[in-house]
Every structure is written in C-alpha cells, then in structure tokens.
Amino acid sequence: MCIKRTAAERPFQNEQQCASGTGGQYGLSREMEGSMDTLQNMRVFVRVVEAGSFTAAAQSLNSTTGAMSRAVSELEAHLRTRLLNRSTRRLALTTAGERYLKRCQQILADVDTAEEEASCAHERPSGALRMHSFASIGQHYVLPAISRYRALYPEVTVELTLSQRMPDLFEGSADVAVIGASTLPDSDLVSLPLGTTFSIMCASPAYVRAHGAPQQPADLAHHECLILHTPAFPPHDWVLDGPNGSEMMEVNGPVHVNIAESLIVAIREGMGIGMVPLYAAISGLRDGTLVRVLPDYTAQKMHVYALYPSRKFIDAKTRTWVEFLRTHLPKVIARDEALLAEVGEAQADGPAPVKTGHEVAHKL
Numbered sequence: 001m002c003i004k005r006t007a008a009e010r011p012f013q014n015e016q017q018c019a020s021g022t023g024g025q026y027g028l029s030r031e032m033e034g035s036m037d038t039l040q041n042m043r044v045f046v047r048v049v050e051a052g053s054f055t056a057a058a059q060s061l062n063s064t065t066g067a068m069s070r071a072v073s074e075l076e077a078h079l080r081t082r083l084l085n086r087s088t089r090r091l092a093l094t095t096a097g098e099r100y101l102k103r104c105q106q107i108l109a110d111v112d113t114a115e116e117e118a119s120c121a122h123e124r125p126s127g128a129l130r131m132h133s134f135a136s137i138g139q140h141y142v143l144p145a146i147s148r149y150r151a152l153y154p155e156v157t158v159e160l161t162l163s164q165r166m167p168d169l170f171e172g173s174a175d176v177a178v179i180g181a182s183t184l185p186d187s188d189l190v191s192l193p194l195g196t197t198f199s200i201m202c203a204s205p206a207y208v209r210a211h212g213a214p215q216q217p218a219d220l221a222h223h224e225c226l227i228l229h230t231p232a233f234p235p236h237d238w239v240l241d242g243p244n245g246s247e248m249m250e251v252n253g254p255v256h257v258n259i260a261e262s263l264i265v266a267i268r269e270g271m272g273i274g275m276v277p278l279y280a281a282i283s284g285l286r287d288g289t290l291v292r293v294l295p296d297y298t299a300q301k302m303h304v305y306a307l308y309p310s311r312k313f314i315d316a317k318t319r320t321w322v323e324f325l326r327t328h329l330p331k332v333i334a335r336d337e338a339l340l341a342e343v344g345e346a347q348a349d350g351p352a353p354v355k356t357g358h359e360v361a362h363k364l
Contacts (some may be wrong), residue, residue: 029206038078039111042104044071045083049101053091073125125317126155132174134231135162136260137304138154140279141329149324158319164231165230177320177326178304180277181232192306194325195333198339199275199300201240202290205272213271213293217247224272225251229258238275242297264290278336285343295344304333 032315044057047068051057054068061068065296076083084098093101133142138160146158166179184191203213214220216241240248255271257263259282267274268289274288277300284290306325310317 029109039073041075042066046074046104122247125153125320128157128159129317129321130159130174132161132177134179136277136280137178137180138162145328158296180304189307194304194306194329196303197333198298199277199279200281200292201273202267202276202281203273203293204268204270205291208291217249220249225253226263226266227253228263228270229257232302240297240299282336282339
C-alpha cells in the first residue's frame with residue numbers, strides 16, 4: 001500500500017543533521033545541498049504557520065523549538081525578506097509571507113506527489129514496461145507471455161522492440177531484454193536463465209519429394225542449404241549433435257536471411273534445407289508444411305535469458321515481469337520439445353518413403 005504524507009507530516013532533520021547538512025554524506029554539490037536545505041526549511045515554515053507556533057511545530061515534527069526558529073530564519077535570510085512577525089504571544093504572516101506560503105504549499109504538494117509516484121512504482125505494477133527481444137524469440141515466446149502478464153497487471157503498458165541487436169540497457173533503452181545465446185558475454189547485467197532450446201533441420205515436403213532427404217550430415221553437401229544469420233551463431237558453420245557426437249559442416253547457399261520466420265517462408269517455397277530454431281519450426285511441423293530432416297540430429301543449443309540492469313531499486317512492473325518469465329517461460333520451452341517428440345512419432349508412422357540424399361547424389 002502506498003501512503004501519502006502531507007507537507008506537514010514529513011519528518012524533519014534533527015539539529016545535528018541541520019548543522020552538518022546531508023550533502024556531504026551523498027557527495028552533493030554545495031548548490032544542490034543548499035536547494036535541499038531550502039526545501040526542508042520551506043516544510044518547516046509551512047508547518048509553523050499551520051501549527052500556530054514554533055513549539056507546536058517542533059512537537060509535531062519531533063524536533064526542537066530552536067531548530068524550527070533557525071529554519072525559518074535561514075529561509076528569511078535566503079529570501080532577504082521577513083515572512084513572519086514574531087511576538088511572545090503569536091505569530092503573524094507578513095504580506096510577503098502570505099504569498100510565499102501559498103507557493104510553498106503548492107511546491108511541497110508537487111514534491112510529495114512525485115515521491116508518492118516514485119515510491120508506488122516500486123510497489124504497484126503500472127506504467128510503460130520497455131522490453132527488447134531478438135525477433136523470433138519475441139514473436140514466439142515474449143508476445144504470448146505479454147498477453148498473459150497483462151491479464152494479471154492491466155495497468156502496465158508494453159513497448160516491445162524486436163531486433164537482432166542487443167540494446168544497451170545501462171543507457172535506459174529498455175527495462176528488460178529477452179535474448180538467446182550460446183554463452184553470455186561478461187557483463188554487469190543481471191541474467192536470469194529461462195530455459196534451453198535448439199535448432200533442427202527442416203525442408204518442405206515438395207523439396208524432399210524432388211531432391212530426397214539427407215541421411216547423414218555429409219549429404220548436406222548435395223543440397224541447397226538456406227542460411228540464417230543470428231547474433232548467437234556463425235551462419236556458415238553448422239555443428240550437428242547426433243549419435244556419433246558433434247559433426248561440423250561448412251555450408252553455403254543461395255538464400256541468406258536474418259529472421260527465422262523469413263527462413264521458414266523460403267523453406268516452404270521449396271528453396272532448400274534450413275536450420276530452424278525449434279520454437280519457430282513447431283507450427284510448420286504440426287501442420288505438415290515443414291518436414292524434419294536428419295531427425296537424429298539437433299544443432300545450435302541456445303540458452304534463453306532475461307537481462308536487466310540491477311537487482312537494486314527494481315520497480316514493480318519490472319520485478320513482476322521478470323518473475324512471470326521465470327515461472328512461465330521454462331514450461332513453454334519444455335512444451336516445445338515435447339511437441340517435437342509427438343510430431344516425430346506421427347511422422348514416423350505416416351509419411352511414404354522418399355528418395356534419399358544418396359540416391360539424388362548418385363543421379364547428380
């Protein structure tokens with residue numbers, strides 16, 4: 001719960017703090033330190049007027065009568081004008097004091113509102129959450145997660161940027177980034193592992209009928225290979241993990257793209273075989289527009305991370321989003337692998353035999 005205090009209820013520094021100032025503790029300049037003292041003295045002035053005496057103001061602010069009197073005197077010296085006429089019986093505002101009181105009340109109300117908004121941002125998720133994600137991960141993982149997250153926190157609006165480049169989170173371009181990488185570079189960013197995925201080799205049914213399916217990685221030399229450029233892996237070195245361990249194939253091809261969805265379009269058009277991230281391939285495998293080739297092999301093992309600048313003073317929308325990703329996304333990533341196994345079983349039972357890569361190579 002966010003509690004708003006009025007100017008009259010704000011705590012006052014004790015006499016030792018007033019004498020020494022707070023600026024030295026935080027390395028503030030004299031100019032900034034003076035501005036903070038003026039703001040504090042404005043609070044005292046307003047409270048003295050509202051309470052009717054220095055003594056009553058001191059009691060309400062847990063301070064001393066002397067500290068109250070000095071604060072108002074410092075304010076008058078700073079302004080070079082008298083704000084209060086003092087007598088042993090009563091205090092009276094001068095004409096300048098009456099005008100200044102109204103200004104102080106408005107200024108302090110604005111300051112209190114700003115503090116409340118900043119404090120509540122730590123407690124209640126609201127406002128714009130700026131996110132960055134690699135394009136395919138954003139489409140397949142982040143956007144569906146945003147839908148579920150906003151159902152829980154409707155006061156949060158989302159600004160999602162999809163790009164193949166990593167943003168500078170320390171420059172404030174985004175609150176959170178969701179990326180895929182084989183390894184993370186050294187960084188001061190906080191990284192939250194969300195799961196591990198991989199890529200598989202895919203072709204269209206028409207391509208397989210026309211050219212056959214490779215039976216081993218070496219057969220790829222006789223096929224058109226479509227190249228996906230991503231920040232995570234070198235595009236021309238396909239490292240395939242299979243029954244005999246890792247095998248590296250150097251490939252090139254007629255079509256190069258930088259987004260997995262574009263690669264899938266090229267594959268569906270029968271242009272060749274592509275290495276597709278699992279999360280991007282699942283839909284096509286299930287509806288039959290893609291066929292997995294070299295089914296005993298996977299490639300490009302990739303870890304999915306949420307990155308954000310700091311664990312300290314993280315606001316509510318960022319904290320709840322990161323926590324939502326931590327509980328939600330690993331299940332989705334694991335589900336993709338389970339779906340791949342189901343598709344593999346269905347394809348093993350269903351499709352008719354096709355020409356193999358060896359048969360095509362022999363004809364060539």
